[in-house]
Amino acid sequence: MKYVLPVTLLSLLTFNVSLAEPVSGERLYTDKCAICHAAGELGTMALSRRLGNERAILNERTDLPAEYVRHVVRHGLNAMPPITRGDVTDQELDLIVEFLTAPH
Amino acid sequence: MAAKLSPQIDERALSRALSDFERAVGKDAVFTSAVDQASYSDLYAPADSTTHQPSAAVTPRSLEELQAVMRIANEQGVPLWTVSRGKNLGYGGAAPVLSGSVVLDLSRMNRILDVDPRQAACLIEPGVGFYDLYNHLQEQEIPLWMSLPSQAWGSVVGNALDRGAGYTPYGEHASQICGMEVVLPTGEVVRTGAGAMNNSRTWQNFRNGFGPGWDQMFCQSNFGVVSKMGLWLMPAPEAVLTLKYDFQKPEDIIWGVDVLAELRLRRILDSHVTIGTPIRVASLFSQRKEWYDGDGAIPDDIVQKMMEKYNIGFWNFSIRLFGHPAMLRQQAELIKAAFAPHSKQEFVETWWHQGEPVPKFAVHVPTVFFLNVTNWHGGRGGHTDFSPIMPLDGKQIYEQYLRTRQRYDEFGIDFYSGFTLAERYATNVNMVIYDRDNKDMTDRARKLFRALIDDSHRAGYGAYRTHIDYMDAIAQTYDFNNHALLRLNERVKDLLDPNGILSPGKSGIWPRRFREEKR
Numbered sequence: 077m078k079y080v081l082p083v084t085l086l087s088l089l090t091f092n093v094s095l096a097e098p099v100s101g102e103r104l105y106t107d108k109c110a111i112c113h114a115a116g117e118l119g120t121m122a123l124s125r126r127l128g129n130e131r132a133i134l135n136e137r138t139d140l141p142a143e144y145v146r147h148v149v150r151h152g153l154n155a156m157p158p159i160t161r162g163d164v165t166d167q168e169l170d171l172i173v174e175f176l177t178a179p180h
Numbered sequence: 181m182a183a184k185l186s187p188q189i190d191e192r193a194l195s196r197a198l199s200d201f202e203r204a205v206g207k208d209a210v211f212t213s214a215v216d217q218a219s220y221s222d223l224y225a226p227a228d229s230t231t232h233q234p235s236a237a238v239t240p241r242s243l244e245e246l247q248a249v250m251r252i253a254n255e256q257g258v259p260l261w262t263v264s265r266g267k268n269l270g271y272g273g274a275a276p277v278l279s280g281s282v283v284l285d286l287s288r289m290n291r292i293l294d295v296d297p298r299q300a301a302c303l304i305e306p307g308v309g310f311y312d313l314y315n316h317l318q319e320q321e322i323p324l325w326m327s328l329p330s331q332a333w334g335s336v337v338g339n340a341l342d343r344g345a346g347y348t349p350y351g352e353h354a355s356q357i358c359g360m361e362v363v364l365p366t367g368e369v370v371r372t373g374a375g376a377m378n379n380s381r382t383w384q385n386f387r388n389g390f391g392p393g394w395d396q397m398f399c400q401s402n403f404g405v406v407s408k409m410g411l412w413l414m415p416a417p418e419a420v421l422t423l424k425y426d427f428q429k430p431e432d433i434i435w436g437v438d439v440l441a442e443l444r445l446r447r448i449l450d451s452h453v454t455i456g457t458p459i460r461v462a463s464l465f466s467q468r469k470e471w472y473d474g475d476g477a478i479p480d481d482i483v484q485k486m487m488e489k490y491n492i493g494f495w496n497f498s499i500r501l502f503g504h505p506a507m508l509r510q511q512a513e514l515i516k517a518a519f520a521p522h523s524k525q526e527f528v529e530t531w532w533h534q535g536e537p538v539p540k541f542a543v544h545v546p547t548v549f550f551l552n553v554t555n556w557h558g559g560r561g562g563h564t565d566f567s568p569i570m571p572l573d574g575k576q577i578y579e580q581y582l583r584t585r586q587r588y589d590e591f592g593i594d595f596y597s598g599f600t601l602a603e604r605y606a607t608n609v610n611m612v613i614y615d616r617d618n619k620d621m622t623d624r625a626r627k628l629f630r631a632l633i634d635d636s637h638r639a640g641y642g643a644y645r646t647h648i649d650y651m652d653a654i655a656q657t658y659d660f661n662n663h664a665l666l667r668l669n670e671r672v673k674d675l676l677d678p679n680g681i682l683s684p685g686k687s688g689i690w691p692r693r694f695r696e697e698k699r
């Protein structure tokens with residue numbers, strides 16, 4: 077198990093949450109969006125109330141225009157608050173949009 | 181520029197500062213558009229969110245960049261408002277007290293510098309979110325648990341600095357702080373506690389170091405910017421035993437709190453217990469209109485329907501015990517024995533053992549599900565919290581319930597209240613939930629909040645933390661010897677922050693130049 081690394085060695089390692097490796101759109105979606113938009117979470121509940129179950133899970137949707145995603149992220153929508161550029165950078169948002177709008 | 185600048189902020193100085201920030205940290209780390217300003221304002225603001233709108237935000241990535249930002253703010257006399265992740269929802273989010281301040285957003289200083297499994301401690305930067313630290317512990321298979329607020333979108337450091345609460349034995353978050361690195365308003369870097377020694381090997385072991393201890397001075401203050409924090413974590417327990425219980429009648433809380441208080445003091449029970457009303461449950465899983473569409477506070481017969489639907493009482497709570505199963509069984513026996521003379525009702529027991537799948541809403545796993553409460557009215561929901569501290573005394577708590585309940589009814593706001601029992605005090609969390617776009621409702625919410633402050637003040641209970649709108653009002657309630665504490669805070673502020681640039685108005689503490697102008 078990794079946690080038995082000597083403490084001195086461990087303390088040489090630092091972990092930068094957003095800059096470590098090139099992060100994929102999917103990973104960013106999981107970290108930044110799925111906390112509300114995974115199945116059973118509050119964003120999904122809100123969408124299923126508004127649009128029905130079949131359109132409630134964002135990463136299963138095929139009808140999301142890129143500009144619309146960008147707009148909702150930066151402006152918020154109903155109970156969803158706007159997401160700051162400190163939290164999700166413009167480059168990260170591009171990757172998330174690419175992931176959500178890629179043919180699937 | 182869309183943001184309303186407070187008269188104390190000079191527009192030309194601000195514009196020079198923004199250009200200097202861009203040179204120091206890069207254009208991609210300074211946000212000035214109207215969309216940026218709105219995204220950094222109070223996301224739950226009742227009605228007008230421009231009252232506390234920032235003019236910009238700046239996001240340094242390193243200690244050096246942070247110092248550069250503070251130097252520029254001093255040169256130009258431009259106020260900053262420090263946040264770690266700025267998800268202080270219910271208390272103002274990322275928004276400053278003083279409109280037009282520049283949000284100093286530390287989200288991008290997000291390194292987990294060290295997690296020491298044997299000493300059960302970590303050293304982290306302010307941008308590290310609860311999810312980040314949780315994922316790190318999981319991915320590295322480190323057998324330590326963190327304590328979490330019930331909405332975990334925020335920052336481990338920011339939450340601890342605002343004296344947040346969680347639901348494990350480490351739930352009083354400010355009490356787990358062990359050593360900090362702080363940038364003082366003038367730019368000097370200080371390490372507190374044992375970290376004041378260059379080659380210290382006990383920074384995360386020993387809080388006090390030598391001489392006065394300063395860690396708590398940087399909680400809920402505007403005396404410095406915390407750039408690193410040491411924090412104690414809990415060794416992962418072998419098991420968790422949850423004991424669910426409810427009190428059917430409002431007055432049962434009198435004996436209930438007294439029994440729980442005794443168990444808490446004797447440390448048979450060693451984590452926070454939150455006792456909440458039925459709307460607390462209903463608002464998680466449903467919306468108001470499913471129950472009631474009338475004006476005014478939801479009436480008793482509807483509350484009764486909620487109790488029936490969810491099979492709950494008027495007051496509901498779970499006791500959680502953490503540790504070796506043999507210990508937990510003994511603790512559970514003692515708890516049941518303490519309740520037995522008062523009621524025949526049984527506890528609903530749920531066991532979890534290491535290795536078993538972790539249930540949804542386990543207290544050590546981050547979730548944001550609880551934000552659902554703000555969806556109660558639909559539309560753009562919001563809430564503020566009035567949270568006075570009370571002694572662990574059943575009679576006083578029942579009287580507080582009657583008093584606040586009456587106020588909610590008077591102002592026509594649904595009664596959503598709870599008591600979180602710590603070892604020697606209870607936090608009376610009064611959630612005031614509203615539809616942000618309903619002016620009449622938000623006006624009533626504000627009036628209710630004011631009435632609650634005054635009532636509690638009269639009864640001798642002060643708030644432990646508050647929304648940016650009420651920082652002066654709460655500071656005024658701490659009024660011994662003509663506000664001697666506030667004057668001490670102001671003296672310290674003037675000494676440490678001569679140009680008055682750091683978070684003016686935080687906790688009611690205004691630097692000299694703003695105090696004079698305010699008068």
Ligand SMILES: Cc1cc2nc3c(=O)[nH]c(=O)nc-3n(C[C@H](O)[C@H](O)[C@H](O)COP(=O)(O)OP(=O)(O)OC[C@H]3O[C@@H](n4cnc5c(N)ncnc54)[C@H](O)[C@@H]3O)c2cc1C
Pocket residue numbers: 262263264265266267268269270273274286306328329330331332333334335336337338339341342343344345346398400401404405406407550551552553683686
């Ligand atoms: C439904 C709901 C449930 C909630 N439940 C809980 C709960 O159970 N427990 C709880 O504690 N809170 C709770 N909250 C309140 C709040 O959302 C959390 O406390 C959240 O963690 C705070 O945001 P943050 O961590 O991003 O802190 P931030 O907003 O980053 O910081 C909070 C404040 O601390 C100060 N600060 C931050 N960073 C620094 C720094 N580096 N140096 C100096 N000062 C700094 C600033 O004054 C700042 O305004 C709840 C809110 C909602 C809406």
